[in-house]
Amino acid sequence: MTEETPAELFGGPTKRFFVSMLTRDIELDDAILDLVDNCIDGAMRTTSAALDSDKPYAGFRADLTVTPEKFEISDNCGGIPSDYIEEAFQLGRPNIKKDGDLPTVGMYGIGMKRAIFKMGKTATVFSNADDGAFHVDYSAQWLNPENTEWTLPISRQGRKNGDNGVRILVSDLKDEISKAFSNKSFLNRLMAGIQDHFGYLMQKGFEVSVNGVDLVPKTLGLYTSAHSGESEIRPFDYSGLFDSVEIRVTVGFFRALVREAEIDKETEAPVDAEAAGISVVCNDRVILLGDRTIKTGWGDAGVPRYHPQFRSIAGLIEFRSNDAEKLPISTTKRGLDAGSDVYFAARKAVTEGLKTFTSFTNRFKGIESEANEFFAKSARSDVKTTIRLAQEHGTQVRGANAKKYVPVLPEPTNKESRKRISFIRPDDEVRAVSEYLFQDSGQQPSIVGAECFDRFLKEARK
Amino acid sequence: MSASTIPYRLRPNKFIDREIFVDLINHLVPQRGASEYVYISMGGMHLVDHSIVYRRTGIPNLYSFDHEEKTVRRQNFNRPLETVFCEQLGSDQLASKLDQIVSNFDNAANVVVWLDYTDPNQRLEQLQETAAVAMRLQPGDILRVTVNTHIPTLDENGDSGAWKAAGAESPGAYRCERLRAQIGEYLPTDLRAIAETGFPSAMLGSISVTLSKASRESGAGLNFQPVLLTSYKDGQRMTTATVIVDSEDHPFRADSKTWRFMPKDWMDVLEISAPDLSLREKYRIDHEISKSSADINQSLGFPLSETENKSIAAIESYKMLRRYYPSFHHTEA
Numbered sequence: 204m205t206e207e208t209p210a211e212l213f214g215g216p217t218k219r220f221f222v223s224m225l226t227r228d229i230e231l232d233d234a235i236l237d238l239v240d241n242c243i244d245g246a247m248r249t250t251s252a253a254l255d256s257d258k259p260y261a262g263f264r265a266d267l268t269v270t271p272e273k274f275e276i277s278d279n280c281g282g283i284p285s286d287y288i289e290e291a292f293q294l295g296r297p298n299i300k301k302d303g304d305l306p307t308v309g310m311y312g313i314g315m316k317r318a319i320f321k322m323g324k325t326a327t328v329f330s331n332a333d334d335g336a337f338h339v340d341y342s343a344q345w346l347n348p349e350n351t352e353w354t355l356p357i358s359r360q361g362r363k364n365g366d367n368g369v370r371i372l373v374s375d376l377k378d379e380i381s382k383a384f385s386n387k388s389f390l391n392r393l394m395a396g397i398q399d400h401f402g403y404l405m406q407k408g409f410e411v412s413v414n415g416v417d418l419v420p421k422t423l424g425l426y427t428s429a430h431s432g433e434s435e436i437r438p439f440d441y442s443g444l445f446d447s448v449e450i451r452v453t454v455g456f457f458r459a460l461v462r463e464a465e466i467d468k469e470t471e472a473p474v475d476a477e478a479a480g481i482s483v484v485c486n487d488r489v490i491l492l493g494d495r496t497i498k499t500g501w502g503d504a505g506v507p508r509y510h511p512q513f514r515s516i517a518g519l520i521e522f523r524s525n526d527a528e529k530l531p532i533s534t535t536k537r538g539l540d541a542g543s544d545v546y547f548a549a550r551k552a553v554t555e556g557l558k559t560f561t562s563f564t565n566r567f568k569g570i571e572s573e574a575n576e577f578f579a580k581s582a583r584s585d586v587k588t589t590i591r592l593a594q595e596h597g598t599q600v601r602g603a604n605a606k607k608y609v610p611v612l613p614e615p616t617n618k619e620s621r622k623r624i625s626f627i628r629p630d631d632e633v634r635a636v637s638e639y640l641f642q643d644s645g646q647q648p649s650i651v652g653a654e655c656f657d658r659f660l661k662e663a664r665k
Numbered sequence: 666m667s668a669s670t671i672p673y674r675l676r677p678n679k680f681i682d683r684e685i686f687v688d689l690i691n692h693l694v695p696q697r698g699a700s701e702y703v704y705i706s707m708g709g710m711h712l713v714d715h716s717i718v719y720r721r722t723g724i725p726n727l728y729s730f731d732h733e734e735k736t737v738r739r740q741n742f743n744r745p746l747e748t749v750f751c752e753q754l755g756s757d758q759l760a761s762k763l764d765q766i767v768s769n770f771d772n773a774a775n776v777v778v779w780l781d782y783t784d785p786n787q788r789l790e791q792l793q794e795t796a797a798v799a800m801r802l803q804p805g806d807i808l809r810v811t812v813n814t815h816i817p818t819l820d821e822n823g824d825s826g827a828w829k830a831a832g833a834e835s836p837g838a839y840r841c842e843r844l845r846a847q848i849g850e851y852l853p854t855d856l857r858a859i860a861e862t863g864f865p866s867a868m869l870g871s872i873s874v875t876l877s878k879a880s881r882e883s884g885a886g887l888n889f890q891p892v893l894l895t896s897y898k899d900g901q902r903m904t905t906a907t908v909i910v911d912s913e914d915h916p917f918r919a920d921s922k923t924w925r926f927m928p929k930d931w932m933d934v935l936e937i938s939a940p941d942l943s944l945r946e947k948y949r950i951d952h953e954i955s956k957s958s959a960d961i962n963q964s965l966g967f968p969l970s971e972t973e974n975k976s977i978a979a980i981e982s983y984k985m986l987r988r989y990y991p992s993f994h995h996t997e998a
Contacts, residue, residue, distance in 0.1 A: 382886075583832050
């Protein structure tokens with residue numbers, strides 16, 4: 204029997220894990236969105252305006268240059284102050300409370316480095332802040348997965364003239380990244396992604412450009428009208444406080460009801476690209492966009508599963524907290540932690556809102572155009588900046604620090620119970636009947652079927 | 666989807682568009698040899714395009730598809746050669762059948778595919794199909810896509826107040842919003858408004874994004890270079906992009922010195938607007954062809970269109986495209 208020799212194992216990470224493994228966990232466009240997120244965190248630390256004011260980020264911007272030759276992002280969001288430098292370049296953030304009472308979302312301190320590792324063979328980070336300027340170089344040697352050297356050279360100077368901000372320059376791109384940056388559809392998707400994910404921050408004044416094109420915010424607008432005793436089309440609205448997280452849930456119609464003919468087409472192939480579904484926003488950042496799954500309550504708690512007939516319904520769940528840890532966000536900043544209590548509190552409200560509008564849609568099934576007059580009386584308003592129904596006219600929710608506004612929606616004038624008839628016949632036969640009834644062989648099959656029924660109903664009632 | 670059933674004699678601009686396309690095929694296919702190619706399109710009931718492509722370019726391998734069985738039966742009756750394949754197939758199935766179609770023909774290696782879409786209600790599906798086909802193409806292939814760019818299809822059939830009711834900034838912004846709702850990620854993100862004359866370039870921009878997506882997702886380093894971008898209006902306005910496919914290792918080029926309709930970029934659209942001319946008018950213009958369009962307009966002594974400017978533009982278009990200008994005559998067979 205041999206005696207066991209006490210020994211030690213190295214339990215730390217390897218360079219390869221960070222520079223070539225971790226980067227596989229994130230899509231290229233998400234890695235770039237992480238960099239824009241960092242600019243916004245900078246603006247939050249720097250702005251003197253209250254973050255819940257109308258335009259706290261006015262004057263702050265991020266400019267991206269994305270070409271096959273280089274990637275560059277520069278901002279005027281304050282730069283990296285001396286206190287933050289060390290942690291900014293460490294892999295992982297030791298002090299999660301660093302931002303104290305600011306509603307930043309960066310918690311794990313990995314975004315900037317991961318984006319650099321994903322894109323570049325070499326890179327430089329420049330910063331100009333109130334207490335000095337510096338630049339840090341990531342050399343090809345440092346980024347070699349075999350290299351075990353972890354220290355980075357930093358060159359410090361006094362504060363430079365001009366804006367305080369950060370500039371990240373990746374001048375030597377990896378081949379596959381250079382190829383992606385030469386692709387028009389990648390750039391198109393990247394720009395759309397920035398407009399979608401930062402739409403609410405851009406609405407509050409933050410500006411972003413990509414290759415010289417100023418982007419425009421994309422935010423949700425829903426049909427509403429001023430509160431009154433009349434039954435009209437208005438959204439469901441909920442506003443509450445849960446464990447120091449402010450929650451707002453608004454669900455409603457962003458377009459008129461989908462007609463049956465459109466639904467029939469959609470079952471064969473997608474007919475449009477409208478953003479129906481529920482989006483989740485944390486501290487003004489969109490982390491889930493147009494979701495139509497059980498994650499946001501579809502197919503749960505009495506809400507039907509998503510179906511093309513509900514394509515007019517959209518909603519927004521908004522969380523706000525100065526304590527980023529309390530927000531339902533996973534590591535990527537754009538991942539939802541759907542298992543957290545604060546999210547369950549909001550999800551309960553969403554299912555109530557969804558139920559209100561799926562029921563309305565079902566009541567008008569087959570007579571969708573009858574609802575058009577109600578849509579004509581209301582107008583689309585921006586959810587975040589305009590709709591305040593819960594705060595101003597909501598009722599207290601029992602057992603919660605919250606108010607909700609459940610709209611009284613219009614009813615169909617003809618309340619007779621309705622049944623749907625559906626059947627399939629050969630194309631040639633449908634065309635022949637269409638020709639016979641309308642002297643036009645190309646009428647919609649549903650119209651041909653309905654006309655047949657109506658004619659025989661008249662006969663039957665003679 | 667089915668091919669349009671309106672005959673070419675009622676669509677002179679489409680006729681010219683196709684003539685230029687046939688010229689382009691003749692310009693391109695000698696690089697690899699006509700017998701290497703398979704021509705694939707929705708042939709319509711008379712297979713007119715297939716006949717012309719065969720006669721004028723020498724491509725012997727012809728394939729036509731249509732989703733209606735009775736149309737395929739009629740195509741089989743009308744086929745110009747015994748070796749033309751006519752099959753019942755939806756355009757959504759073409760991408761997955763492409764390799765099989767080529768393997769039907771001995772020695773064929775490349776394809777000329779024309780996706781001739783007319784329905785304005787299925788733009789997303791059409792672009793998705795285009796991407797699916799493009800992803801499966803090979804260097805040396807030619808792809809042509811026609812889409813409906815009739816502006817009333819974007820503003821509630823010409824309802825001039827629709828944009829206000831929807832809370833849009835302008836009619837152009839409303840059209841852009843509507844098109845974005847239809848095709849989403851395929852529309853260039855930086856497009857904010859579509860002017861009344863801007864629909865062709867908006868859709869060409871979208872086709873360009875579609876092909877970039879196909880290029881990226883093909884994983885084969887394919888390049889799609891536009892070689893002919895046209896727009897015309899016989900009834901509804903239609904816009905067509907023709908691209909050639911190559912890769913770094915397998916170049917396939919159109920020579921801009923000898924191919925006069927080579928666009929500078931995706932925005933460089935050739936407007937085809939053939940004036941409706943009597944034979945006598947045509948002879949007169951041909952006789953005075955060396956004069957300026959304004960002089961010819963004056964010499965005619967009457968306008969060919971509603972305004973003088975439009976008349977001069979029509980003469981200009983005729984001068985540029987007169988080689989392709991149709992002369993339809995009644996004959997008794």
